[in-house]
Amino acid sequence: MKSNQITVEISDNRKEKPAFSSLQFGKTFTDHMFVMDYTEDQGWHHPRIVPYQPITLDPAATIFHYGQTVFEGLKAYLSENEEVFLFRPEENIKRLNRSCERLCIPQVDEEIALEALQKLVDIDREWIPNVEGMALYIRPFIISTEPNLDVTPSKSYTFMIILSPVGAFYKEGINPVKIAVEQEYVRAVRGGTGNAKTAGNYAGAMLAQKQSGKSGYSQVLWLDGKENKYIEEVGSMNVFFKINGEVVTPELSGSILEGITRKSVIELLKHWNVPVSERKISIDDIYDAYKNGQLEEAFGTGTAAVISPIGELFWKSEKLIINDGKTGELAKKIYDALTGIQTGKVEDPFGWRVTVQ
Amino acid sequence: MKSNQITVEISDNRKEKPAFSSLQFGKTFTDHMFVMDYTEDQGWHHPRIVPYQPITLDPAATIFHYGQTVFEGLKAYLSENEEVFLFRPEENIKRLNRSCERLCIPQVDEEIALEALQKLVDIDREWIPNVEGMALYIRPFIISTEPNLDVTPSKSYTFMIILSPVGAFYKEGINPVKIAVEQEYVRAVRGGTGNAKTAGNYAGAMLAQKQSGKSGYSQVLWLDGKENKYIEEVGSMNVFFKINGEVVTPELSGSILEGITRKSVIELLKHWNVPVSERKISIDDIYDAYKNGQLEEAFGTGTAAVISPIGELFWKSEKLIINDGKTGELAKKIYDALTGIQTGKVEDPFGWRVTVQ
Numbered sequence: 001m002k003s004n005q006i007t008v009e010i011s012d013n014r015k016e017k018p019a020f021s022s023l024q025f026g027k028t029f030t031d032h033m034f035v036m037d038y039t040e041d042q043g044w045h046h047p048r049i050v051p052y053q054p055i056t057l058d059p060a061a062t063i064f065h066y067g068q069t070v071f072e073g074l075k076a077y078l079s080e081n082e083e084v085f086l087f088r089p090e091e092n093i094k095r096l097n098r099s100c101e102r103l104c105i106p107q108v109d110e111e112i113a114l115e116a117l118q119k120l121v122d123i124d125r126e127w128i129p130n131v132e133g134m135a136l137y138i139r140p141f142i143i144s145t146e147p148n149l150d151v152t153p154s155k156s157y158t159f160m161i162i163l164s165p166v167g168a169f170y171k172e173g174i175n176p177v178k179i180a181v182e183q184e185y186v187r188a189v190r191g192g193t194g195n196a197k198t199a200g201n202y203a204g205a206m207l208a209q210k211q212s213g214k215s216g217y218s219q220v221l222w223l224d225g226k227e228n229k230y231i232e233e234v235g236s237m238n239v240f241f242k243i244n245g246e247v248v249t250p251e252l253s254g255s256i257l258e259g260i261t262r263k264s265v266i267e268l269l270k271h272w273n274v275p276v277s278e279r280k281i282s283i284d285d286i287y288d289a290y291k292n293g294q295l296e297e298a299f300g301t302g303t304a305a306v307i308s309p310i311g312e313l314f315w316k317s318e319k320l321i322i323n324d325g326k327t328g329e330l331a332k333k334i335y336d337a338l339t340g341i342q343t344g345k346v347e348d349p350f351g352w353r354v355t356v357q
Numbered sequence: 358m359k360s361n362q363i364t365v366e367i368s369d370n371r372k373e374k375p376a377f378s379s380l381q382f383g384k385t386f387t388d389h390m391f392v393m394d395y396t397e398d399q400g401w402h403h404p405r406i407v408p409y410q411p412i413t414l415d416p417a418a419t420i421f422h423y424g425q426t427v428f429e430g431l432k433a434y435l436s437e438n439e440e441v442f443l444f445r446p447e448e449n450i451k452r453l454n455r456s457c458e459r460l461c462i463p464q465v466d467e468e469i470a471l472e473a474l475q476k477l478v479d480i481d482r483e484w485i486p487n488v489e490g491m492a493l494y495i496r497p498f499i500i501s502t503e504p505n506l507d508v509t510p511s512k513s514y515t516f517m518i519i520l521s522p523v524g525a526f527y528k529e530g531i532n533p534v535k536i537a538v539e540q541e542y543v544r545a546v547r548g549g550t551g552n553a554k555t556a557g558n559y560a561g562a563m564l565a566q567k568q569s570g571k572s573g574y575s576q577v578l579w580l581d582g583k584e585n586k587y588i589e590e591v592g593s594m595n596v597f598f599k600i601n602g603e604v605v606t607p608e609l610s611g612s613i614l615e616g617i618t619r620k621s622v623i624e625l626l627k628h629w630n631v632p633v634s635e636r637k638i639s640i641d642d643i644y645d646a647y648k649n650g651q652l653e654e655a656f657g658t659g660t661a662a663v664i665s666p667i668g669e670l671f672w673k674s675e676k677l678i679i680n681d682g683k684t685g686e687l688a689k690k691i692y693d694a695l696t697g698i699q700t701g702k703v704e705d706p707f708g709w710r711v712t713v714q
Contacts, residue, residue, distance in 0.1 A: 026506025029417055055421075056411045059519050060386055064412075064500050067424045067556025068563065073506075104563045139506060143421050149383025149496055149521055151559050151593055153567065162416050164506055184548060189582040191543030193561040199424025200557015202508050204550040206425065206461045210510065225546040226583050236508055 011051035020129035025166050030124040034116045034161035049120055060147035062154045069199045070099035071141035073303045076121045078128040079344035084356040087342045091260045099196040104153040105142055118356050120161055129165050137166040176311025180212040182220035189225030194255030229282045237300030238262035244294040251278040261301040290320045297328030307335040368408035377486035382523050387481040391473045391518035406477055417504035419511045425501035426556045427456035430660045432492040433478045435485040436701035441713040444699045448617045456553040461510040462499055475713050477518055486522050494523040533668025537569040539577035546582030551612030586639045594657030595619035601651040608635040618658040647677045654685030664692040
């Protein structure tokens with residue numbers, strides 16, 4: 001399939017753009033979307049950009065019953081010169097295909113997917129907020145569509161990309177968040193789907209999140225499902241700690257999402273010659289470092305928030321206040337570097353930035 | 358809300374009924390479906406039976422991204438006197454509501470849900486196959502519908518019930534199936550969603566199932582996610598073993614589905630004064646019992662298959678042939694008793710059968 005086969009139908013009924021600065025995350029969508037179908041006979045076919053519109057499915061479509069679905073999240077940024085940049089989009093498409101493998105979904109052609117991303121963002125480029133800290137969130141996703149109540153991989157799928165202008169993921173912005181260590185619920189376990197970006201991981205996480213929210217915590221810190229002691233992720237982000245000058249993050253164990261921001265932070269720290277290591281980290285390690293005065297910083301990393309400093313960790317009825325509850329120096333430096341590269345404000349020695357032509 | 362508020366719109370375009378005896382599981386649907394909506398303002402409202410028709414949703418509806426959904430499965434049976442029976446439907450609705458709680462979905466009114474089940478089955482009663490071993494499969498399910506990419510419980514939902522005439526769940530029918538003990542993948546772990554009937558559990562299970570299928574096994578036997586040694590379920594069924602005269606099944610650990618057939622089998626065995634116990638069972642216990650000649654029978658239990666005898670267990674490159682690969686005497690007796698009660702052929706001392714009026 002050649003990428004120039006993507007057909008385009010421009011909407012003749014453009015929506016009015018909202019005041020970007022007042023947007024809530026993920027509730028406003030642009031004028032167009034990308035769609036591509038899969039059937040056993042034809043494979044992936046009919047790639048097209050069409051006006052943003054509802055999906056119509058049989059009530060027996062397997063997505064509604066057995067949740068065979070994967071998704072991605074990335075952003076398009078507007079530079080001061082009105083250029084449009086993506087950040088390592090090929091990494092998202094590769095991860096989408098790894099998720100597909102775990103969920104028994106046929107993989108998509110990387111070239112077509114990247115072309116679709118760029119073409120769609122280009123068509124809706126006026127929706128990219130020209131406001132500091134804002135961006136156009138890009139959501140590629142695949143759903144299973146066959147009407148079939150047998151628990152077996154679907155024979156048909158739809159791949160879509162939708163776009164949403166967004167501000168900061170957390171109401172707090174780059175300000176530190178308060179996190180509760182989760183002791184009852186588990187996000188994922190080795191052998192499960194924790195390293196795939198798939199709906200079930202997020203559905204299962206909502207109850208813990210809701211309960212921690214009631215106690216005033218933004219997110220939970222997930223521990224592993226086997227021993228309930230090793231740190232995995234924070235909310236829907238990867239997590240880093242700075243302990244006595246060294247930056248550590250949980251190793252990819254099979255149950256942790258392979259974050260692209262995570263990977264970029266590690267590469268950035270290595271580039272800066274800051275000691276960084278991926279290893280098993282227990283909650284006791286963190287507690288001990290805190291008690292010894294060596295827990296210097298903690299932060300989450302993810303596409304939505306980029307860097308989210310952690311000002312407080314709640315663990316066994318004790319509040320661990322990190323860096324006086326303030327944004328750490330390193331977290332801020334990483335945030336500035338990443339958002340600088342993403343928006344074209346600083347040099348990109350890594351070749352991470354992709355210009356949408 | 359009064360149950361007589363369920364409105365009914367009869368289809369004026371009835372489908373032609375297929376030859377029931379040739380049906381595949383879950384691919385054919387009846388003329389009508391039940392629908393009820395939830396919004397924050399109105400709660401659950403507008404219960405209605407309408408012609409079977411597609412669902413139309415925004416592509417940003419959270420069901421497509423974060424999989425907030427629960428479902429149930431039960432059957433309607435036609436007796437020789439053309440009466441229509443349900444089997445313990447109130448247990449399904451209670452479990453639906455327990456699943457809702459885990460998935461942060463607002464619970465439904467049990468009375469309305471039961472009324473809806475009965476009314477819908479009654480309207481489409483001509484779709485219940487009058488063929489031995491066949492039934493009308495009933496699929497209640499709830500999906501989250503709010504267009505919102507923020508990972509947070511949806512503010513709107515749709516509850517639906519659809520119906521599908523079905524034959525045996527396994528091609529093999531009541532004949533024994535071959536099962537492979539799964540050593541790489543994990544279905545669920547304590548603290549996760551394993552005891553809720555929700556899409557993500559099933560999506561995550563497909564890869565192991567697909568791989569075991571390639572080796573000629575119908576389903577996998579799941580081990581626990583923590584120690585990878587305790588038996589949990591078989592495929593999408595609960596599992597029982599008869600060892601030296603005693604029937605054992607894994608205890609409800611939090612990661613195992615609380616099967617209604619499981620519960621009924623336990624109650625039936627107690628009624629018969631057959632020793633039965635719910636406890637932790639390791640795969641080594643089963644292997645030892647096999648080697649000692651004490652593993653007399655093994656079978657899965659679930660709504661779809663009722664009882665599914667296990668003729669072979671594949672474990673660490675060894676084939677454990679159970680009861681000479683034949684259906685066990687007890688499995689057959691339980692199958693006959695349950696299907697007898699379900700179809701009205703035998704007395705129902707438990708009050709499990711509900712007549713659709």
